[in-house]
Amino acid sequence: MIRVLLVDDQPLVRAGLRTLLDEEADIEVVGDAANGEEGIAAVAALSPDVVLMDIRMPVLDGLEATRRVTAAGCPARIVILTTFDLDEYVFQALRAGASGFLLKDATSDDIVRAVRVAAAGDALLAPSVTRRLIERFSGHAPNADAPHLRQLTEREREVLLLIARGLSNSEIAVRLFLGETTVKTHVAHLLDKLELRDRVQAVVLAYESGLIEPGLR
Secondary structure, three states, X not given: OEEEEEEOOOHHHHHHHHHHHHOOOOEEEEEEEOOHHHHHHHHHHXXXXXXXXXXXXXXXXXXXXXXXXXXXXXXXXXXXXXXXXXXXXXXXXXXXXXXXXXXXXXXXXXXXXXXXXXXXXXXOOOHHHHHHHHHHHOOOOOOXXXXXXXXXXXXXXXXXXXXXXXXXXXXXXXXXXXXXXXXXXXXXXXXXXXXXXXXXXXXXXXXXXXXXXXXXX
């Protein structure tokens, strides 16, 4: 069962999401909160698997709430709810540890899928959206040999580069002539070495470190 916490200052949004998600046999909404402070407290008390977090709220916004939750080492996956698909705060939230973002006008199927994808630890952002966000807001460093990347093997660096270009595990396997299980192992190892939560964080790091430059496909 996927435990979900809803954090949004609009009661109607919370009610709508609860109604939608509670219809799914494998999803349970365990609580909701009206601002970031309440959300942080609810995460600690309820231990959700996934948090759907509004980004603009009174008292404490979703960006700072995300930063505090992830800094505390909470394993919950945070998905940012936003009205705009190129909101600069979304990129800041990714840097703070969010696992992706979801537009508030997304379809019911997309919302349910997003919860399941986030809970599984897979990439939630479409590759094109990831690149657009990073290309617009990342002040990436020019040094691809940053110390945190030197611990990777040559193959792990190749895999990281392809993740940053938006390829799935199966696509990476074809590109590198590897089995998909082997690719999954490389991904797990590089995430562990770089102390990253998921593939979205790997994309951010790859751009910021200059491993891949904005505009490169």
